[in-house]
Amino acid sequence: xxxxxxxxxxxxxxxxxxxxxxxxxxxxxxxxxxxxxxxxxxxxxxxxxxxxxxxxxxxxxxxxxxxxxxxxxxxxxxxxxxxxxxxxxxxxxxxxxxxxxxxxxxxxxxxxxxxxxxxxxxxxxxxxxxxxxxxxxxxxxxxxxxxxxxxxxxxxxxxxxxxxxxxxxxxxxxxxxxxxxxxxxxxxxxxxxxxxxxxxxxxxxxxxxxxxxxxxxxxxxxxxxxxxxxxxxxxxxxxxxxxxxxxxxxxxxxxxxxxxxxxxxxxxxxxxxxxxxxxxxxxxxxxxxxxxxxxxxxxxxxxxxxxxxxxxxxxxxxxxxxxxxxxxxxxxxxxxxxxxxxxxxxxxxxxxxxxxxxxxxxxxxxxxxxxxxxxxxxxxxxxxxxxxxxxxxxxxxxxxxxxxxxxxxxxxxxxxxxxxxxxxxxxxxxxxxxxxxxxxxxxxxxxxxxxxxxxxxxxxx
Amino acid sequence: xxxxxxxxxxxxxxxxxxxxxxxxxxxxxxxxxxxxxxxxxxxxxxxxxxxxxxxxxxxxxxxxxxxxxxxxxxxxxxxxxxxxxxxxxxxxxxxxxxxxxxxxxxxxxxxxxxxxxxxxxxxxxxxxxxxxxxxxxxxxxxxxxxxxxxxxxxxxxxxxxxxxxxxxxxxxxxxxxxxxxxxxxxxxxxxxxxxxxxxxxxxxxxxxxxxxxxxxxxxxxxxxxxxxxxxxxxxxxxxxxxxxxxxxxxxxxxxxxxxxxxxxxxxxxxxxxxxxxxxxxxxxxxxxxxxxxxxxxxxxxxxxxxxxxxxxxxxxxxxxxxxxxxxxxxxxxxxxxxxxxxxxxxxxxxxxxxxxxxxxxxxxxxxxxxxxxxxxxxxxxxxxxxxxxxxxxxxxxxxxxxxxxxxxxxxxxxxxxxxxxxxxxxxxxxxxxxxxxxxxxxxxxxxxxxxxxxxxxxxxx
Numbered sequence: 037x038x039x040x041x042x043x044x045x046x047x048x049x050x051x052x053x054x055x056x057x058x059x060x061x062x063x064x065x066x067x068x069x070x071x072x073x074x075x076x077x078x079x080x081x082x083x084x085x086x087x088x089x090x091x092x093x094x095x096x097x098x099x100x101x102x103x104x105x106x107x108x109x110x111x112x113x114x115x116x117x118x119x120x121x122x123x124x125x126x127x128x129x130x131x132x133x134x135x136x137x138x139x140x141x142x143x144x145x146x147x148x149x150x151x152x153x154x155x156x157x158x159x160x161x162x163x164x165x166x167x168x169x170x171x172x173x174x175x176x177x178x179x180x181x182x183x184x185x186x187x188x189x190x191x192x193x194x195x196x197x198x199x200x201x202x203x204x205x206x207x208x209x210x211x212x213x214x215x216x217x218x219x220x221x222x223x224x225x226x227x228x229x230x231x232x233x234x235x236x237x238x239x240x241x242x243x244x245x246x247x248x249x250x251x252x253x254x255x256x257x258x259x260x261x262x263x264x265x266x267x268x269x270x271x272x273x274x275x276x277x278x279x280x281x282x283x284x285x286x287x288x289x290x291x292x293x294x295x296x297x298x299x300x301x302x303x304x305x306x307x308x309x310x311x312x313x314x315x316x317x318x319x320x321x322x323x324x325x326x327x328x329x330x331x332x333x334x335x336x337x338x339x340x341x342x343x344x345x346x347x348x349x350x351x352x353x354x355x356x357x358x359x360x361x362x363x364x365x366x367x368x369x370x371x372x373x374x375x376x377x378x379x380x381x382x383x384x385x386x387x388x389x390x391x392x393x394x395x396x397x398x399x400x401x402x403x404x405x406x407x408x409x410x411x412x413x414x415x416x417x418x419x420x421x422x423x424x425x426x427x428x429x430x431x432x433x434x435x436x437x438x439x440x441x442x443x444x445x446x447x448x449x450x451x452x453x454x455x456x457x458x459x460x461x462x463x464x465x466x467x468x469x470x471x472x473x474x475x476x477x478x479x480x481x482x483x484x485x486x487x488x489x490x491x492x493x494x495x496x497x
Numbered sequence: 498x499x500x501x502x503x504x505x506x507x508x509x510x511x512x513x514x515x516x517x518x519x520x521x522x523x524x525x526x527x528x529x530x531x532x533x534x535x536x537x538x539x540x541x542x543x544x545x546x547x548x549x550x551x552x553x554x555x556x557x558x559x560x561x562x563x564x565x566x567x568x569x570x571x572x573x574x575x576x577x578x579x580x581x582x583x584x585x586x587x588x589x590x591x592x593x594x595x596x597x598x599x600x601x602x603x604x605x606x607x608x609x610x611x612x613x614x615x616x617x618x619x620x621x622x623x624x625x626x627x628x629x630x631x632x633x634x635x636x637x638x639x640x641x642x643x644x645x646x647x648x649x650x651x652x653x654x655x656x657x658x659x660x661x662x663x664x665x666x667x668x669x670x671x672x673x674x675x676x677x678x679x680x681x682x683x684x685x686x687x688x689x690x691x692x693x694x695x696x697x698x699x700x701x702x703x704x705x706x707x708x709x710x711x712x713x714x715x716x717x718x719x720x721x722x723x724x725x726x727x728x729x730x731x732x733x734x735x736x737x738x739x740x741x742x743x744x745x746x747x748x749x750x751x752x753x754x755x756x757x758x759x760x761x762x763x764x765x766x767x768x769x770x771x772x773x774x775x776x777x778x779x780x781x782x783x784x785x786x787x788x789x790x791x792x793x794x795x796x797x798x799x800x801x802x803x804x805x806x807x808x809x810x811x812x813x814x815x816x817x818x819x820x821x822x823x824x825x826x827x828x829x830x831x832x833x834x835x836x837x838x839x840x841x842x843x844x845x846x847x848x849x850x851x852x853x854x855x856x857x858x859x860x861x862x863x864x865x866x867x868x869x870x871x872x873x874x875x876x877x878x879x880x881x882x883x884x885x886x887x888x889x890x891x892x893x894x895x896x897x898x899x900x901x902x903x904x905x906x907x908x909x910x911x912x913x914x915x916x917x918x919x920x921x922x923x924x925x926x927x928x929x930x931x932x933x934x935x936x937x938x939x940x941x942x943x944x945x946x947x948x949x950x951x952x953x954x955x956x957x958x
Binding site for chain 1 (some may be wrong): 512590595598599600616635641642648650654665669670671672675679680681682683684686688689691692693699707710711712722732735736737738740764780784786790793837841842843844861874875876906907908910911912913914915923926930931932935937941954
């Protein structure tokens with residue numbers, strides 16, 4: 037053990053510093069079976085301990101990578117052998133659930149599902165919901181500004197976090213634990229720590245905004261004959277369902293066929309011959325009236341010629357089956373190598389963009405699959421793409437997906453973040469001045485560059 | 498004219514630099530009849546001109562204060578005789594309204610009402626709405642993260658701005674004109690310019706998020722017998738009206754009496770004898786069904802014992818009358834001197850906080866009025882307070898309102914910002930580490946301190 041690790045051990049006590057096989061026996065990510073490489077995993081129990089650790093690491097120029105649930109998909113928490121991993125796993129307390137104020141105060145290592153359940157226990161809802169719910173942490177959600185299926189209604193993590201406590205690289209604790217929806221007293225410094233992937237500070241605590249639990253949840257799957265119909269239908273549903281529209285998920289034909297054909301377990305609720313399908317959900321306040329309302333919305337869509345066919349879930353079991361179909365993304369792993377993308381772009385550019393990506397995949401690889409689906413209400417498309425073999429294939433696929441975004445102002449990351457995985461492509465979505473400003477922030481808050489070094493962009497231009 | 502002004506004149510051309518009585522004949526604010534004091538008012542026509550001006554001013558150490566519609570209430574855009582006022586009034590173009598993508602791209606000097614109207618023209622809505630709509634600008638809305646009546650449904654300006662272009666103190670143009678709801682490609686640098694009161698950059702353009710225009714608007718006024726009933730009723734309405742609840746405005750008895758008694762023009766729709774009234778609005782998608790829905794919500798409130806009496810607007814005229822009553826805030830100017838406050842705090846602390854403010858006013862002044870109302874769904878209380886005379890009175894009133902916020906984690910500014918007016922009280926709502934981090938940002942982005950100097954906090958700790 038180095039002197040630094042011994043000093044850190046004095047702060048965190050027994051069990052607080054893991055080394056050797058206690059480190060390497062842990063998987064380094066949800067789809068990364070390889071073990072963690074790091075000098076040590078440090079497991080503080082309090083903000084004060086995080087502060088002490090960072091102050092020492094900063095003085096020693098020791099790199100530190102914060103670890104939440106390691107469910108990220110962009111190599112945003114990957115460590116090298118010289119790094120310290122700072123795991124928040126022992127800081128997972130739910131400190132307060134306040135049903136009257138509709139807030140929850142937590143330590144950042146708490147698992148998302150625990151937060152969802154604690155909200156549910158008092159008749160409320162924490163609306164963030166993503167596939168990693170069982171192991172991802174609130175700290176990781178904040179660091180990546182996590183999105184998910186309900187962004188169209190409730191926004192991203194940035195919109196659900198009222199207050200944040202973070203420790204800066206030098207150990208300074210910035211406790212900005214605001215509990216109000218409105219607070220314009222000075223710059224809103226908590227925004228710095230949301231979506232900056234652990235590069236500007238380590239989030240230790242947060243105040244989350246809870247919502248009233250919907251009294252009804254109505255779901256339908258519709259088929260459309262063209263992408264123009266999808267675009268019009270989104271506007272119609274948004275207007276007709278008022279503020280209750282909570283999901284507008286589009287499945288391109290290839291993805292719909294994939295998740296409704298064995299070995300997938302769901303049967304196709306509608307013919308597999310339409311080019312597009314939309315899974316539409318409304319969360320309302322009127323269990324008696326809301327089913328009629330979504331039926332009316334469907335018939336308005338029919339009458340406007342925007343819906344070719346539709347099925348409205350008439351039971352909770354049927355509703356869950358529709359979602360199980362949409363969420364059966366694992367089916368893409370029938371193909372290997374498989375690359376998952378989360379890009380965002382303007383809805384008016386989507387049809388031609390997807391065609392261009394497919395044209396490039398065809399041109400480069402001849403043989404390829406590119407399953408396409410996404411949260412179209414938010415401008416977010418996912419691809420599950422497989423073509424070719426080996427590292428060149430990966431690079432070719434990424435270029436086919438990312439390069440056409442540049443000219444249309446699209447983003448290489450709608451919600452997963454940049455990490456190491458997309459660092460090379462960041463400049464397609466952000467201009468030099470934006471990246472220079474990110475660097476200015478990084479240098480101002482972490483002048484020694486100890487926090488999650490090398491992620492998102494390089495410190496030197 | 499100084500050399501610097503001559504050089505700026507070369508950039509902005511004829512009519513671009515105002516001096517002398519062209520400056521002093523302009524009012525320095527909406528409730529500030531005194532003329533503007535400044536070396537000059539500079540009126541660029543483009544981002545490039547703003548960039549050129551700031552580069553020169555930065556090199557010369559010349560202070561610059563950006564001017565929008567000057568409707569702010571916290572002395573956030575006040576100038577001194579040595580300052581340059583940088584008015585965005587000639588940068589008021591609406592560059593694009595995109596009904597399909599539901600975005601509007603504007604120059605920052607555009608007036609809010611023009612944006613609202615342009616959205617309306619294509620069947621959409623820009624949800625920000627505040628009293629200054631006829632003269633406030635989008636740039637000012639962004640600089641102050643403006644709120645208003647519909648925050649409970651649509652959020653504050655921060656939630657309505659997809660992209661921002663700003664010019665840094667040294668003239669660097671940071672164009673972060675994102676057009677998507679989701680974009681996690683690197684740090685979200687636009688957040689820096691929202692709510693930082695023109696201290697970190699001059700906002701020159703923005704991409705605004707438009708919403709579907711509600712098809713129905715249902716409004717009711719209810720009377721409650723206790724603040725506990727108000728708290729319960731908010732939760733009930735939020736759950737029952739699903740995502741359609743768009744306003745939950747509470748009027749304390751003294752404010753209700755004021756705006757329903759001559760010289761106010763509205764008659765009391767409900768008896769003046771209840772301690773609290775709530776004006777509740779839902780914006781929905783179903784003109785046929787939504788009136789029934791708010792009636793059902795009201796009856797659920799009655800049945801739960803939370804509503805003592807209620808009136809539901811049955812016509813657009815009646816709806817507008819209810820709002821005219823709530824919005825007749827000018828009535829507070831029957832008293833002088835009159836101080837307007839916008840604090841925020843947790844709903845569970847409101848009743849005791851208002852009592853404590855009144856206790857302090859009584860103790861300090863004996864004779865006082867403290868009209869109380871606000872956007873309670875967002876934690877925001879407004880006071881219209883009059884007590885005593887002269888500068889000591891002002892200080893005494895401010896202390897009575899602000900000081901009790903410190904121990905309960907309230908904010909001295911829910912939505913108006915800090916400016917010069919609340920600078921002295923910022924430390925009641927933000928701790929030393931938060932203010933130190935604000936200073937770090939200010940120094941990193943504006944090292945010479947030329948942008949809106951002296952506002953929000955002092956550069957030296």
